[in-house]
Every structure is written in C-alpha cells, then in structure tokens.
Amino acid sequence: MDLLNTVLQGVLVGGLYALFAAGLSLIFGVMRLVNIAHGDLIVLAAYIAMEVIKLTGLPPLAALVFVVPLMAALGYGLQRAVLNRTLGGDLLPPLLVSFGLSVILQNGLLAAFTADSRKLDAGVLETASVSVGGLSIGLLPALMFATAVAVIAALQFMFYKTALGRAFRATSDDAEIAELMGLDRRRVYAWAMALCLGVVAIAGVFLAIRSNFDPFMGPGRLIFGFEAVIIGGLGNLWGTLAGGVILGVAQGLGAAIDPGWQILAGHVAFLLILAVKPRGLFPRMDG
Amino acid sequence: MAQFTYTRRKFITATTGLIAAPAILRANRALAQDGVFKIGFVAPTTGPLAGFGEAQDWILAGLKDSLAGMTNNGKPVQIEIITKDSQSNPNRAAEVAQDLILNEGINLMLTHATPDTTNPVADQCELNEIPCISTNAPWQPYFFGRGGAPDVGFTYTYHFFWGLEDIIANFTAIWDASGVAKKVGGLFPNDADGNAWGDAKLGLPGPLAAAGYELTDPGRYQPMNNDFTSQIAAFKAAGCEIVTGVMIPPDFATFWAQAAQQGFAPKVVTIGKALLFPSSVEALGDRGDGLTTEVWWTPDYPYSSSLTGVSAKDFGAAYVADTGKPWTSTLGFSHAIFEVGLDVIKRAADLTDKAAIMDAITTTNLNTLVGPINWANGPVKNVTKTPLAGGQWQRVDGKLELKIVNNKQNPQLPVTGELKLLA
Numbered sequence: 001m002d003l004l005n006t007v008l009q010g011v012l013v014g015g016l017y018a019l020f021a022a023g024l025s026l027i028f029g030v031m032r033l034v035n036i037a038h039g040d041l042i043v044l045a046a047y048i049a050m051e052v053i054k055l056t057g058l059p060p061l062a063a064l065v066f067v068v069p070l071m072a073a074l075g076y077g078l079q080r081a082v083l084n085r086t087l088g089g090d091l092l093p094p095l096l097v098s099f100g101l102s103v104i105l106q107n108g109l110l111a112a113f114t115a116d117s118r119k120l121d122a123g124v125l126e127t128a129s130v131s132v133g134g135l136s137i138g139l140l141p142a143l144m145f146a147t148a149v150a151v152i153a154a155l156q157f158m159f160y161k162t163a164l165g166r167a168f169r170a171t172s173d174d175a176e177i178a179e180l181m182g183l184d185r186r187r188v189y190a191w192a193m194a195l196c197l198g199v200v201a202i203a204g205v206f207l208a209i210r211s212n213f214d215p216f217m218g219p220g221r222l223i224f225g226f227e228a229v230i231i232g233g234l235g236n237l238w239g240t241l242a243g244g245v246i247l248g249v250a251q252g253l254g255a256a257i258d259p260g261w262q263i264l265a266g267h268v269a270f271l272l273i274l275a276v277k278p279r280g281l282f283p284r285m286d287g
Numbered sequence: 288m289a290q291f292t293y294t295r296r297k298f299i300t301a302t303t304g305l306i307a308a309p310a311i312l313r314a315n316r317a318l319a320q321d322g323v324f325k326i327g328f329v330a331p332t333t334g335p336l337a338g339f340g341e342a343q344d345w346i347l348a349g350l351k352d353s354l355a356g357m358t359n360n361g362k363p364v365q366i367e368i369i370t371k372d373s374q375s376n377p378n379r380a381a382e383v384a385q386d387l388i389l390n391e392g393i394n395l396m397l398t399h400a401t402p403d404t405t406n407p408v409a410d411q412c413e414l415n416e417i418p419c420i421s422t423n424a425p426w427q428p429y430f431f432g433r434g435g436a437p438d439v440g441f442t443y444t445y446h447f448f449w450g451l452e453d454i455i456a457n458f459t460a461i462w463d464a465s466g467v468a469k470k471v472g473g474l475f476p477n478d479a480d481g482n483a484w485g486d487a488k489l490g491l492p493g494p495l496a497a498a499g500y501e502l503t504d505p506g507r508y509q510p511m512n513n514d515f516t517s518q519i520a521a522f523k524a525a526g527c528e529i530v531t532g533v534m535i536p537p538d539f540a541t542f543w544a545q546a547a548q549q550g551f552a553p554k555v556v557t558i559g560k561a562l563l564f565p566s567s568v569e570a571l572g573d574r575g576d577g578l579t580t581e582v583w584w585t586p587d588y589p590y591s592s593s594l595t596g597v598s599a600k601d602f603g604a605a606y607v608a609d610t611g612k613p614w615t616s617t618l619g620f621s622h623a624i625f626e627v628g629l630d631v632i633k634r635a636a637d638l639t640d641k642a643a644i645m646d647a648i649t650t651t652n653l654n655t656l657v658g659p660i661n662w663a664n665g666p667v668k669n670v671t672k673t674p675l676a677g678g679q680w681q682r683v684d685g686k687l688e689l690k691i692v693n694n695k696q697n698p699q700l701p702v703t704g705e706l707k708l709l710a
Contacts, residue, residue, distance in 0.1 A: 002520050009516035009549075016513065114333050117537065119570050127547035127574060138548025210544075212537035212570075214335065220511060248514070255517035259508035260477060262517075 002256070005135055010252030011245050012138070015145030016210070018244030019203045020225035022151055022237065023196035029235030030168050030192040031087060036098040039222030040105035041197060045071050045204025046213045047113055049120060060120040060209050067201045075197030079190040087189065102219070109215035117212040126209065144206050148244070151199055152237045158195075159237070168192060172235075227270045233280030242281060246273070324359075324638055326368045326628060327387035327417075329398040329408045330621075334375025335535070338564040339400035339423060339617050343370065345610055346621045350629075353594040357629060359638050366632065369393065373404045381407035388415045395644065397628045399423035399620060402432050402479065409433065409444040418644045419444040420627055423620045426450040426670045427489070428479055440668030445648050447627065447660050448620075449583070449675040451483065453696065455494045457581050457677040458557050460695040462500070462529055464706055467554045469500045472522035474515075474532030474542060477507035480560065484533045491531070503527055510535055515542040519551045533559040536567040543574055552710040555579060557677075565613040568680050568687055575680055575687055577709045582678035582691055584619035584657050587703050592656045593626045599656055616689065620673075623655040676700045679707065 024038050035041075048070055052063045082101070086093040128139040159165040170178040171188045179185055207213060207221070228247055232239025247266050254265020273281065332340035347368065354366050369391050371383035380403065387393045388411060396419040398408040405421040410433060412419035421429070421444070429446050430437075462469070475485035484490045485504060495502050503525040505518050519542075522530065530553045534542070539561035546552070562568055562580040569575060586603025597605070602622065603614040632638065635647040652661045658673040665671040677693030681704055690704025 002524070005520060005549075006516055009514060009545075013514045110333075114337070117335055119537075119540065121570065121572065123572065126544050126572070129548040129550065131550065136549040138545065140544070141548065211541050217511075252514055252516055255505075255508070255514065256520070258506040259512075259517060260506045262512070262514070263509045 006252045006256045007249055008135060008137070009141070010249035012141035012145050012248070013252065014228075014241075014245030014248030015141065015148040016206070016244070017224045017228045017247050018148040018241040019144060019151065019199075019206060020221060021228040021232075021240045021244060022148070022155065023199040023203070024225050025229045025232070025235060025237055025240040026155060026199070027192060027196050028229065029237070030172050031189050032091065033083065033087070033094045033098070034091075035196075036095065036222075037102040037105060037218075038098075038200070038225065039218030039220070040102045040109075041071075041200045041218075042204045042207060042221065043213055043215065043218040044105055044109065045197075045201040046118075046120070046208035047109060049201075049205045049208060050118055053120065060122050060205055061125075064202060064205055067205060068198045071197040071201035071204075072194040075200075076190045076194040078197075079193035080186065083193065084186045084189055106215050106218065113215065117214040118208070119212045120205065120208040122209045140209065144210075147202060147206065148241060151202060152241050155195070155199070156237050164191060224266070227266065230280055231270055231273050233283035236280070236282045239280060239282035323365045323367050324395070324632060325391060325393040326366060327384070327391060327393035327396045328368055328370045329373050329380055329384055329387070329396070329404060330370070331373045331375040331380075331400050331404055333372055336373075336375040336400050336403065338566070338615065339404075339621075340372070341612070342606065342610075342615070342618050342621050345606060346618075346625070349605075349622070350594070350625055353629065357632060359632055359635060364632065364638065366629075373400075373408075375403065377403045377407045380404050381411055384408040384411040385415075388412070388417050393417065394638070395420075395628060395631070397421070397624050399624050400617070402428040405429055405446065406433050409441070409446075413441055413444050416443055416641065418631075418641065418648060420624065420631070420648065421446045422448050422624050423617055424448060425454075426666065426672070428483060430667055430670055432479065435667070435669070437667045443645065445662055445669050445671075447623075447657075447662075447671045447673060449672050450666065450670075451490065452494075453672070453675040454484075454559060454581055455491060456696045457675055457693060458491075458531060459495065459498045459500070460693045461557055461579050461677040461679075461706065462555060463498075464693055464695075465529075465555050465708060467528040467708065468526065469529075470525055470527045471495060471500050471502045471529040471531055472518070472525070472527035472553070473502050473504040474518060474530065474534055474538075474558075475504065475507055476510045476512075476532075476534060476538065478510050480533045481507055481510075484559070500529075501525070508538075510538060512538055512541060515545050516549065518542070519546055519549050522553070523551050528554045530556045531558065534561040536561045536570070540567075540571060543571060547574065554708045554710050556709060562680065563617070564615055565687055565689075576682045577679065577707050579677065579679045579692070579706070580689075582676040582689060583616035584673075585616065585678070585689055585691060585703075586614055587691060587701055588619065588657065588674075589699060589701065590619075590654065590656050590658055592622060593653055594629060602656060613686070619657040623657040623660070626655045627651060627653060627660055674700060679704060681707065 027033050049063050049067045052066045086097045129136045167188050175185050228243035232243030250269035251262050251266040255262035330340045373380035396412045398421045400423045402424045405424045409419050475481035505521045557579040586600045588599045591598040630653045631647045635644045637643040662671045674697035676691045678689045679692045680687050681690050692704050692706040694700045
C-alpha cells in the first residue's frame with residue numbers, strides 16, 4: 001500500500017513537472033528554440049496573477065481568465081519584437097537572447113516586487129482530499145495533474161486537427177517550403193509563443209498556489225521541466241507528460257529509501273534514460 | 288522600487304575604494320577628525336529574510352531621542368548609524384560589512400538576523416579588528432559555524448541569543464505537558480540548520496531519547512522539496528503524534544498541505560523557523576491555528592528598554608499602532624541590539640580607543656527589552672543567552688497570536704495561554 005501511495009503521489013507531482021515542461025516542449029517542437037527564460041516566465045505569470053487578484057479580488061484559479069490572455073499577448077509580442085530577430089540557421093543566438101531575457105526578468109521582478117516571497121491563497125482547495133481504497137488523493141495535486149493532461153490533450157488536438165496546428169507542423173518540418181506555400185514563418189512562431197505563454201500562465205498560477213515564490217526561483221524549477229522534456233523526447237507532448245511522471249515517481253521512490261536520495265533518484269533516472277535512449281523515450285513528433 | 292541599484296559606477300567606486308583602502312585607512316580616524324561615532328548596521332531588508340528587517344525603520348525612528356541625548360562618560364557624543372541591506376545573501380552581507388569598515392570608517396558594527404547575516408559580518412569585523420555585536424541567530428551556528436573554539440573564542444565579535452539546547456528544552460517541555468504519545472516525526476532539511484538539529488550527537492536525537500521520546504527521522508530532504516509523501520508515510524507507520532523540525536516556510540507549507548491531503552493528523556506540531564513570522568503562519572489559513580514553536584520574545588516578556596524605559600508591552604503596542612502590522616518575535620531583539628551598542632558607547636573609557644570599546648563590551652551588564660545581557664555568564668566566550676519559552680499560535684478574535692504556553696525553562700516569563708492539541 002505504501003509503495004502504491006508513493007507511486008501515486010509521484011505521478012501527481014509528475015503532473016506539476018509536465019505542466020512546467022509543456023510550453024518548453026511546444027516551443028522546441030515548432031522552432032527548435034531552447035527557452036532558458038521559461039522558468040522566469042512562469043514566475044512572471046505568478047506575479048501577474050498576484051496583481052490581478054489584488055485588483056479584482058478573484059480567487060486564484062478564476063484569475064486565469066485574465067492571466068492567460070495577458071501572458072499570451074506578451075508571448076506574441078515577445079516573439080515578434082525580439083525572438084524572431086534571432087532565429088536563423090544558428091541555434092546559439094536565440095539561446096543567448098533567452099538567457100539574457102532570464103536575467104532581465106529576474107532583476108525586473110526584483111526591482112518591482114522586492115525579493116519577498118509570496119503565495120496565492122486558494123482556501124480549502126489547498127488541503128482537501130478524497131479517499132480511494134485507502135489511498136488519499138489531494139484535490140489540488142489531482143487538479144494539477146488533470147490540468148496537465150488536459151493542456152497536453154488540447155495542444156495535441158490543436159497540433160493535429162486544426163489549421164494552426166498544420167501551420168506549426170509544416171513550419172517545424174521545413175520552414176522555407178512552408179513559406180513558399182504562403183505561410184508567414186514569423187507569425188506562426190509568434191502564435192506558438194503566445195500559446196506557450198498561455199500554458200506558462202496556468203503553470204505559474206498553480207505554482208503560486210502550491211508554495212511560495214520569489215523573483216529568483218524560476219531557474220531552480222526549470223531543471224525538472226527540462227528533464228521531463230528530454231526524458232519524453234524533445235518536441236513530443238505526450239512524451240513530456242510521461243517524462244514528468246517518470247521523474248516524479250523516481251523521486252518519490254528515491255525519497256522512500258531515504259529523503260536524501262529524492263532529487264538524486266530523479267537525476268539518475270534521467271541519466272539512465274539518456275544512456276539507453278539518447279533521444280528520449282518517444283523522440284520527435286511524427287506528423 | 289529599484290532595490291537593485293548596484294550600478295557599474297558604484298562598483299567602480301567601491302572597487303577603487305578597496306584598492307585605495309590602505310591609504311584611506313591611515314587618514315581615516317573618523318572620530319578623532321570630526322567627533323562623530325559611526326555605527327555600521329547590517330541587516331536584511333529584502334529577500335527571504337526580509338521579515339527580520341521589516342521593523343528597522345520604525346526601530347531607528349524610535350532611537351532618535353536616545354541618540355540625540357547620548358553621552359560618553361558624561362560628555363555629549365554625536366552618533367551616526369549607517370545601515371546596509373544584506374539582501375538575505377551572505378556574500379552581500381560580507382561585501383557591505385567590508386564597505387562599512389573600509390570606506391565609511393565605522394567604529395562599531397551591529398548586525399542581526401540568522402547566521403547568514405551575522406557570520407559573514409562578524410568574520411569581516413574579526414578580520415579587520417572592528418568591535419561587533421550581533422543577535423537573532425542561535426549561538427551554535429554563530430560560534431561553531433565560524434570555527435570558534437570554546438576555550439579561545441573570538442577577540443572582536445560578541446553575540447547574544449539562545450541556543451539549540453534551549454530549543455530542545457522548550458520543545459520537550461511542550462510535549463511533556465501535552466500528554467500525547469511520545470512518538471516524534473522529525474523533518475530536517477539538508478541545510479545548516481537541518482543538519483545541526485538532526486545531528487545524532489549535538490542535535491535533537493540524543494536529548495529526545497534521554498527524555499523517553501522515540502524519534503522517527505527519515506533523513507535529510509533537499510530544501511524547496513515538492514513531495515513529502517515518504518516522510519508522511521513513515522510518520523504514519525510509526526504512529527507519530529508529534530511532528531518537529533526546522534523548515535523554511537515554503538517547505539512547511541508543502542508538508543502541511545500534503546499531510547492534510549494524505550490524512551496524517553498529528554496532535555502536536557512544533558516547528559522552528561517556519562512559524563516565526565505571523566505572515567507565514569497567516570498564509571496557512573485555518574491550518575495555522577494551534578501550531579507550536581519556540582518563543583524568542585513577545586510583548587508579554589517582563590522586561591523594559593534600558594534606553595527609553597518603555598515596557599515590552601507598551602513597546603509592542605506602539606509598534607502595532609504605528610505600523611498597523613502585528614508584532615514579531617524579532618522585534619525585541621531589533622531594539623535590544625541598539626540598547627547594547629549604545630550602552631557600550633555610554634560606558635567606554637575612550638571612544639577613540641578600540642581596546643576601551645572592547646573592554647566596555649565584555650563588561651556589559653544591562654537589562655534590556657529581551658532580558659539581561661552579560662557576557663560574563665555565557666555558555667562559551669563571546670556568547671550570552673536570552674530566555675526562551677514554548678509558544679503556540681492561537682486564533683483570538685480572528686487574529687493569530689503567539690501565546691506563551693510553557694515556561695518551564697524560564698519561570699520568570701509569564702504563561703499567557705493554555706496548550707491546545709491539534710487533533
């Protein structure tokens with residue numbers, strides 16, 4: 001029973017990692033951009049949510065109605081104004097620019113909100129749970145996991161069933177041919193980034209409900225996101241969810257042996273998978 | 288706004304200052320030149336430790352009258368207090384301490400708020416031979432964390448606070464009085480505090496076993512943990528009715544939410560560090576009510592300020608009235624550090640002579656807002672202790688208040704509430 005519980009809670013934590021990683025995976029899939037600033041954008045979303053709640057008095061999850069469009073608009077603008085200028089044959093310039101963005105975001109947030117740590121209050125949702133066959137499942141972790149699945153399912157649907165998704169896939173496969181067919185690569189990328197930051201907004205709000213946040217915690221949270229993406233195979237959305245779950249379960253099992261092993265066990269699982277399947281478990285999405 | 292103001296120009300100025308330090312130092316005898324005695328004060332006002340520095344402006348404003356009337360051996364003396372923000376960062380604390388010593392030419396250093404602030408600042412002072420008084424950090428990490436040897440100690444740096452042995456005495460006193468099963472779950476992170484508290488020889492395990500408590504310690508977890516399932520399972524399996532530990536607020540929030548989600552309901556939860564500030568307990572909502580912790584100081588302490596004569600009660604009330612914020616356990620210490628510093632200035636035989644200032648520090652015998660300070664009776668050289676009590680956060684008229692529920696170790700402190708069990 002204990003083992004089952006450990007695995008179950010690990011799966012739920014995996015949902016959190018997948019939520020962090022979904023946007024990262026999407027962006028890499030479409031434009032081969034490794035966004036170092038992803039974690040800082042999550043923290044930015046948390047601060048925006050905090051401000052929205054201060055202004056409107058909405059509960060945190062309802063505040064998503066404002067935070068998601070705001071972040072999406074920011075993503076569209078960011079891609080058109082900054083990141084599009086860096087995309088080209090070379091992987092390095094966009095990487096460096098996103099690194100710079102990360103530094104700017106951290107210090108901008110520090111200047112605007114000080115380094116005090118904050119938290120969003122979601123009331124009973126934070127501690128409520130349901131009991132299933134002797135196992136207790138927290139509502140918030142369950143909701144987070146369900147959200148991660150829903151977000152990935154929605155992204156998947158969008159990728160394979162809509163015109164926008166077709167444009168994403170076409171641009172991803174061969175940007176130049178896609179442009180010959182009348183697609184504007186810059187606009188496609190901008191929409192991808194808008195979508196990515198919409199997902200980031202959801203991740204940010206959940207993060208802020210779950211525990212405290214401050215301007216510098218983005219990169220620390222990012223490492224598990226990156227690992228989830230790489231375990232699952234770069235650019236594969238369902239793979240990212242699987243990666244998050246593997247990471248969460250590995251950490252849970254490690255902690256069951258000794259809490260000192262918790263983080264290490266996750267990294268070991270990551271290394272093992274890299275050693276056996278260097279491109280991840282489910283590499284590359286196939287159209 | 289604009290907390291981050293370390294520009295290139297400032298950096299160049301600071302660096303130039305450092306390079307030119309030997310030349311400046313020879314010329315810089317601040318007190319002799321202009322008759323101003325300079326106090327350097329390093330404390331965190333931003334970052335995770337900002338709660339410690341929250342009251343700083345109010346404390347300094349309250350010192351104005353005392354500073355204006357300051358005398359040294361009956362002669363008026365002009366005092367300037369130069370404050371620096373450590374940004375909750377030990378490297379930054381060392382940097383600003385160095386700046387105060389080398390560029391501002393301070394005569395006395397005061398500092399407080401966790402070993403992350405006191406240790407780097409005290410180390411800089413010891414190195415540069417500047418008298419330094421500190422507080423708001425348990426004495427073991429301050430003393431042993433800086434490589435102090437009990438028989439040798441330090442020359443220029445002195446500290447007043449309580450220690451780990453007082454925590455243990457008060458925690459076990461709370462549990463003894465609670466009457467619950469003597470089974471304790473321990474949550475110790477893999478950081479300086481967690482390793483000290485969980486240490487088999489110097490930490491909690493030894494004294495707890497001696498007092499008949501069975502400690503379940505699953506091991507050191509990494510701070511900023513996402514999942515406490517394994518700890519909760521271990522506590523459940525061992526039938527723990529008490530949970531203790533030294534945690535940062537985000538980790539305790541994660542643990543306490545998961546404990547509720549996974550149906551673990553201990554009767555007494557006594558945690559160090561995470562439950563210090565009313566704001567972090569308030570963030571836990573209804574689940575903050577009934578948590579127990581150590582009490583550093585409250586307005587119920589039977590002491591008064593040596594500077595203003597104001598009692599702890601009136602001092603706390605004035606803070607609440609002026610700022611609209613609840614009082615904190617660190618408030619008394621934030622004031623007491625200046626009481627001790629100014630007392631030294633009052634008594635020193637010669638303010639231009641470092642040895643005379645050190646002499647005044649070591650012979651301190653002062654009744655402050657947090658209790659008597661006298662370095663003659665400390666556990667080791669350079670350290671003296673203030674009284675600690677056992678407390679519980681209780682909701683009174685919708686507001687969380689820290690009540691003293693156990694005074695077994697220090698009967699001179701008043702008990703202000705009765706211990707309630709959580710479950």
